[in-house]
Amino acid sequence: MNATAVSVLTRALAAMAVSVLLSVAALPSRAADWSIDQLMRSLAEIKSGRATFIETKHIAMLDRPLVSTGILTFVAPDRLEKVTVNPEAESMRVDGDTLVIKRKKQSMSLQLSDHPEVAGIVDSVRGTLLGDRDTLERLYTLRLKGSSELWTLDLIPKDSRMAAVISAIRVTGYNGNVASIATTQADGDRSVMVVDRITTR
């Protein structure tokens, strides 16, 4: 092979390497087009809606997981209602900072600011369903993975009292819809809520 051919070959190889490098580098940047900004905006587009949920709780103390089903309703800017139908009727409603739980004619109200562990769970559901970026960023560190067709958002609690009870919350979804919310608690217990059929009212 003469010198010209070698240099052409070398240059072609280099070009190929560069283009391969570039294409490899392009992959994450294409995924990074789906940013937290865009996610929050598409989540926030739906101002109110209803969904059914199936929640499975794995608690170490118990021999088998607990399953409950019911209906979630959310209304911007800060209302969330969770009505459990099975196994026992219960309704939970959050308005701003106040949480009201009604079971069997007994009603209890709490302030979320007084109970960060409860806030941690409630706000993860409410914040993602409503696309409330400010609240989510105030309470958690956000990490987004995936694309718009299938994304995963990890929420790590910032407050120490919250972090003592909740390790992490993983939300998955597609486009502007939330598909599942999985909570891992510090003592190892897990809960997974699958959300289905979000209809806009």
Place this chain on the structure above:
Amino acid sequence: MNPDSARRRWLAIATWLIGAALCAVQVYRTTFVSDLSAFLPQSPTQEQRVLLDQLRDGVVSRLILIGIEGGDAKTRATLSKETAGRLRDDPAFASVANGEAVNADRDLMFLFENRYLLSPAIDDAHFAVDGLHAAIDDTINTLVSPAGLLIKRLLPRDPTGETLRLLEQVNGGNRPNTQFGVWSSKDGARALLLAQTRAAGVDIDAQQHAMQQIELAFAAAKQTQDIGDPAIKLGMAGPGVFSVLSRDTIKDEVSRLAILSTLIIVSFLLLVYRSVTALVLGLFPVVSGALAGVAAVSLSFGNVHGLTLGFGTTLIGESIDYSIYLFVQSRRAGDSGASDNWVARFWPTIRLGVLTSVVGFSTLLLSSFPGLAQLGLFTIAGLITAAAVTRFVLPQLLPEGFAVRDVTAIGERLAALSRHAAKLRWPVVLLFVLAAVALVGCRATMWNPELAALSPVPAADRARDASLRADLGAPDSRYMIVVSSSDQETALQSSERIAAQLQPLVSEGVLAGFETPSRYLPSVATQQARQASLPVHALPERLIQAVDGLPVRAELFAPFLADVAATKARPPLQRADLANTSFALALDSLLTQRGSRWNAILPLAAPVKAGVPTEIPVAAVRRALAAAGQSNALFVDLKAESDNLYGGYLHEAVLLSMGGLIGIIVLLLAVLRSPLRVMRVVLPLLGAVMLIAAVLVACGHSLTILHLVGLLLIVAVGSNYALFFNPERSVDPDAQTMDGISPRTLASLVFANLTTVAGFGLLGISHVPVLQAIGVTVGPGAVLALLLSAIFARSAPGEAT
């Protein structure tokens, strides 16, 4: 001077000086008070008595409601937290609540550690196998909800979910809204705090100190947070605050009124007499009257209220009248025999005037308000003394040749005016008709239905108190059951029995809920019953059977077995165990000790429909009370009580005023012996009353009980002047104009009237509603009485009866 008159003279002067000295000693020993209790009516019913006691000494009286307004919500929240933090360190306060969960952990700990003594679900059935199964199942299902997070770690020790049940019980009630972690008003414009002082509400000095501490803490908080905005302010309300404010107001008022009235009257008299001697001599009856008045009240009531002293300005204005008559009517008062002359000619009329005033003010004496009774006695004693001193002592003190300047010239001008007065008769009659029509027309809206209008606390402060209470979501304190017992344990047991009967009413929806002290501290009997139902030996066996079918293993609950065994053996809970939890304040406001009696209060909450509380059916509650068999329990509907109370006082005021009027007419009839003459005296006075009432109503004032009293006083005080226009016979040889009134007499009437009007008129500008109402009616009323008497006096001069 003959020995007889000399003896008379020394006797009169000596009696007067000794009397004055005795009164002065009594005044020196007098205690002066200025709290609100003089203007709280003597409670006729047992219900009201219990509650008024609460207001004076109870926990309610120690609460100071605080509102921070201005700025934005976040700043207010920061200031609320900072101020509350500082106040919590202050020994003057037992507790300071602002919505921060300072006690949340301690509260939960308290409920958890004492759950088997506190929980209402603890009985034998609860620890049977079925009961355990149901309770554990329920608790496991709760783990699904966010509330479950709070109790998850408690599961091994509390499988039957007592802690959650207790949390629901104490958190179920009305809470104030919160913003940024602190309580705020419904419209979000105010941050709210509730402070409880250690000192009782009746200790005004301590309450004032507490108020100062709050102001200082707020100022320090602003400084620390670098907030310089003067628009951010702190406002306070509550029974203790009201006491302090009223005391300050009353003190200011009394000194202001006393100084002003003295200045006005002194300058006026100097202008008229142009003689300092005359002024000083003229003040002797006034000072004697004031001393006698204060001494009489102090002896009869044990203390003298500040407002009574404030009313003293009217006494000054009225009692100076007698010396004016003496100096002006007798030509040369110092001449020997001149005063005897005066006594013979004018004293009967003056004496009758004093008597009508006494009858008028005695209606106050009979009132249910101790404060008004003091005013009545003060005036009666003062007037009688002043008149007596003028009649018996003053003539003896006048130096030879004493005379004030001749006011005949002024009198002539006044006489000329009054000759034209008769022309106004028909226009005035027309005015009467108009006034009557107006009053009849406004009959329905004329009266102010608020008992609170009589309170010396200014309306603005009362409004602020009402809105702070509403914002704090204080349970509608209209309905309550009060149980009085000889000791704490009996009181708690009674409230438990009543609570047991009230619970079904809540389930039926008749009541929205209720509070009971036994929720926070069950009676020892109940605690021991609950301990007895804990089956320590049988429990492990029953537990194994109970978890059959549930996703748990019985081994998990070993800590539960240990806790149950520990609870069974421990001593019962006491009040001291609640210290440092939020429940301490709750218990203290519901269970109070007063002397040797213990009172338990069970406030009832009415069901709310569309945001408005409805009425509780009284019959249902009374049935429940009867079923509980507690004879020492009272059901109180505060609104109904105070409506009835007001109706009662209005009724009483009308009766007293009518009685006073009839008394005056009877007195006049007895002395004047001619119904026609009595009519001529009284009709102009009644006309004045009608006109004043109509003008007040037309100006938008709604009349209270005190205005009614003031209208009666117009007749009593005005008669002093009206009588001169209708003398028994033409006693004045200088009479030229109608009815034998000489110009000098007319002048003396006008001067006397002006000083009286000055005295009452000053009350009319007072900030205290009680004084203002009387001043605003009697001041103008006295002037009108004089004018109308002049207009309607008989026109033919020198006409004999």
